Amino acid sequence: MHKYLWPVLLPMLFLAYSLPLFLRVYATAPNVIDEEFHLRQGLHFCNKRFDVWDPKITTFPGLYLVSLILIPMNACTELGLRCISLAAATVNVVLLYKIRQRLLGGAHGQLAALDAITLAALPPLYFFSHLYYTDALSLTTVLLFYYYWHKESHLQAAVFAAASVLLRQTNVVWVGMCFAVLALDVLTGNYARVKRIKRQQVELLNPKTLFSMLTSYRLLGRSIWQILRKGCYYLIIILPFVFFVFLNGSIVIGDKRAHEATLHVPQLFYFSIFALIFGVSNTLHELRPTLRWLAREKLIVLFLLGVGLLIVKWNTIVHPYLLADNRHYTFYIWNRFYGRYQWFKYAMVPFYIFALALLHSGLQHMRTSFKLMFWIAVLLVLCFQRLLELRYFLIPFVVYRLHTQPLAKSRWAEWLELSCYVALNALTFYIFFTKEITWQNFNEPQRIIW
Template sequence: MSIVRILRCLRLIHACGLRIQILAMSASLKFITIFLTVLSAYLFISFHLFEAVYKAQPTVIDELFHIPQGIAYCERNFSYWDPKITTLPGLYLVSSIISVLNLDCNTYYLRLVNLIASCVNLIIFAFLLKFIYGSNTGSQLKVVMQSLSLAILPPLYFFSFVYYTDTLSLLVLLIFTITSVVIKSKWLVFVFGVLSVLMRQTNVVWIAMVLGHKVLGLLLRSSRVYGNTYLNKHANRRSIIASNIDSSKLKGYYNLNDVVIALKYHLSTFFTTVFKFLTVSDFIIIIQQVLVLLGFVTFVYVNGSIVVGDKTAHQATLHLPQLLYFLLFYGIFGLPYVLGRLPSTVKLIFRNKLQVIFLAFLFTAIVHFNTLVHPYLLADNRHYTFYVWNRWFGKYEYAKYATVPAYIFLLFSLYDNLKDQNCISFLLPYTISLFLTLALQKLVDVRYFLVPYIIIRLRFVKSSYKVVFFELIWYLGINFATFHLFFNKDFMWMDFEESQRIIW
């Protein structure tokens, strides 16, 4: 590794605005010390791994399209567009900063953008976990370990070393979340909302989820306060009611029945009381989010589709088993949390026998009538999904039915990990967003599961030290196996001069 490259990397880190000071606002000196040590180790190890990946594979699958496009934007050629690319140009616009820094517009520095983004993601994960847990953080080391685990989530970590949209897209979406929920900015919400959509069109669904979570929470809480006869008669100060002074009238968690009651109440009052509960700050946030959604609707109307470029390979298709495959993704990468609540999950299943029977019939019908196979899944042996499909689902006729019990168990397990930390104001918008993101995609790709998994992972109840340690070791082991295979197994495709390797 040359000194010049190290200096250039440090310049790029500085230029990307890596501001650790934001952690200092809510963290102790001990936490910052531990975190900076871990961040330094993460950057050092990841950079060496980055160099090894760069030397081993000049072009990784879709980089065949992404890299020339990134170079064109880096060289200020904004008129060039490869029709094979289906996402908006957010990644390439950000990559254009390379030329501003007087760096070469080549594969090395284009990939380096994502490596830097992964380091910033590590910082944001730590900040978000501190914000979520508040003063109930527990061990400082435990929070740092969890943030590190999220950063090295195997599929996410791998794509930090190549020129794909996933890492930078997640970064912008996380910043959007912070500006909406934590900082409550008067203008950054709109800016990062637009940038999120420019990175990946499907991010608009998660922007809508954040909006839906806020609005549904307002509807539930305002109906609980203003729909209460006692409060209406005895409390005439809006500020007292809106500040939740009578906490007995507000619940920590609401269920689907509360949503029905809230809607009935607000329909009878034409939603007028919601505005009494709405703060100016919340109103500004909501307006910004709505403007992003309206802008996206306008784009779809003008473009004629959510996809740009090659629309034939990514047509919206009802594919409900994608939701079941997401449960398998949770089962693999959330294994420590599955095992950590195993006794509780088993009890939950036995307490809900009728629901289990209903889900068995439902899931069996879904896999029987709606299992679809994209041509890419059958043809591209450079992805793990190819081998999973051809050695299990596609090989045995009974496989898709035999996996139904696992789907049922993992659904209860997921709910068990979420129910104590979240109410219907999150679970309902999340479920709808999950459906829109996954169930309309014909192609099975683990990258589609990254954002929805990270969202729920951040919403899990605070875990024991044993579970957190197991998660970190589990991810390190998977990453070691993944990169070992990547570096040591290559094969040739007839229409490619370079050797090919297996990736997520």
């Protein structure tokens, strides 16, 4: 019964409390920060002016191509364009439920529903679901791709994977992650059959195991054939994208100077704090195991602290946008703490190490291929971005949170997480509605957002 009830009830519930807020946001500010470019470009496409392109836009035109669905409805307006994000966010609730239920098992329908509505209410994600940005729709395509990938419907998965890259270039990393997990799982499964052991007994990161795999040419040949047969659709996306980056000289189009690829490892630290704070249930579940590990592995912890301090000292990059744009929360966090006190960025290193250890603990139940490729994907997505932007953390966090393991029959931690999200959303929208900022080059008052 619940299997069919939740996919209907969840989007209805999401729309019931989101639609009045959505209309209030539009009445308050029909144009928010980068929407100046997105809305204008969306209207060009919606009105079939495909030859017009704003050089300030750095993403592929996926969002604007989707906007063409408004033409038959005569809804090519700013409000109509924003409705695309709200519709995508509503679809996301169903996809989050289906993926979470699949990962937990069919007996956890209520928990999957709770986690789905919680993730849909993730404050930065929920806020941008009310604006004409790529975030909500980009997540929709990634979730569709991931859902079909889990079902091993690789052709359907590849279609949505391609759509996700059209919406945001960095989504190609998640396509690569899933292809790599598929490849490692095939190789591991074949190795286990040859050795007549269980797949779980294969120590993938053991140098002897790797050497044995790579020197068994018969095993490699059979595995490569199976990998190509299953994953060829993903390679059709990945290889041309690599060729595009080579020709373009950058992953972005348009304003490349503001988005130059630069090694920026502290982004991983900022993400760990983001996941620690917003992943309330996982943080509470993994607190004791993490503290026990930190107490047991003192030498490793000291080494990580030393490495963290060196990274912070030599690789902290401050993008000019972070210092100049007072319409984002990150501006205030940086200027009131990191920028004001020289010692603050070093004092945060123990918290970074703790947060990373806790996140790692939250994935211990997953197979090695996923853990390895997930963290590589996170590094690729985040650690070549100069700008500290919370929107970059959304898909990595959602993918992570979907795989966390509930540890208790009582769901108090999950309910607490949802309560925190609701309270933070209420505060965020209150600030957005009541706080105005005057910019000389804008006639309308500006407002603070994530």
